Amino acid sequence: MVQSIELNQQGSAPVQDSPYLSLELDQQTSIFIELKYIRETLILPVDRIAQIPNVHPCLVGLVEHRGSIFWVVDLPQLFSGTGIDTNAIAIHVAVLQVGDLFLGLGVYRIGKVQTISQDRIYPLDEQQQISPLVKPLIQGFVVDRAEINLHQGYLINVEAMMNFDFNLVS
Numbered sequence: 001m002v003q004s005i006e007l008n009q010q011g012s013a014p015v016q017d018s019p020y021l022s023l024e025l026d027q028q029t030s031i032f033i034e035l036k037y038i039r040e041t042l043i044l045p046v047d048r049i050a051q052i053p054n055v056h057p058c059l060v061g062l063v064e065h066r067g068s069i070f071w072v073v074d075l076p077q078l079f080s081g082t083g084i085d086t087n088a089i090a091i092h093v094a095v096l097q098v099g100d101l102f103l104g105l106g107v108y109r110i111g112k113v114q115t116i117s118q119d120r121i122y123p124l125d126e127q128q129q130i131s132p133l134v135k136p137l138i139q140g141f142v143v144d145r146a147e148i149n150l151h152q153g154y155l156i157n158v159e160a161m162m163n164f165d166f167n168l169v170s
Contacts, residue, residue: 024109
């Protein structure tokens with residue numbers, strides 16, 4: 001059984017600060033995806049994912065859901081080399097949609113929807129140890145200096161993610 005949450009943004013009034021869904025790569029690091037690209041979130045049983053041989057380890061496999069077939073990417077594996085638990089019963093997946101294309105992002109945990117103001121977004125600098133391979137996927141670094149437990153996060157360029165060549169990943 002797949003647990004699903006539909007995420008729909010109401011209204012089309014332009015706003016300066018956009019809503020984002022946070023996806024936790026681990027307990028300290030999140031990525032933020034603009035809500036308009038999120039089709040839905042799932043807690044997907046691993047037996048629903050068709051593993052495909054001879055692909056990069058960050059590609060968990062293919063999923064058929066609601067008449068669409070799409071890849072599920074192990075996002076922590078792609079960003080840090082430490083993947084999500086392969087012995088888990090289910091994987092938390094955020095399904096991205098751009099046009100007719102879908103991509104599932106497997107993560108440690110689905111976070112919450114939050115508004116991120118432009119003054120919280122910073123360009124990447126040398127202190128963030130990000131692989132040069134995934135840097136094109138990142139639009140910026142998000143920091144909330146008001147939080148007691150400083151939680152870092154990366155704003156993802158969804159269109160770059162959808163066009164990412166997983167054959168380049170070593």
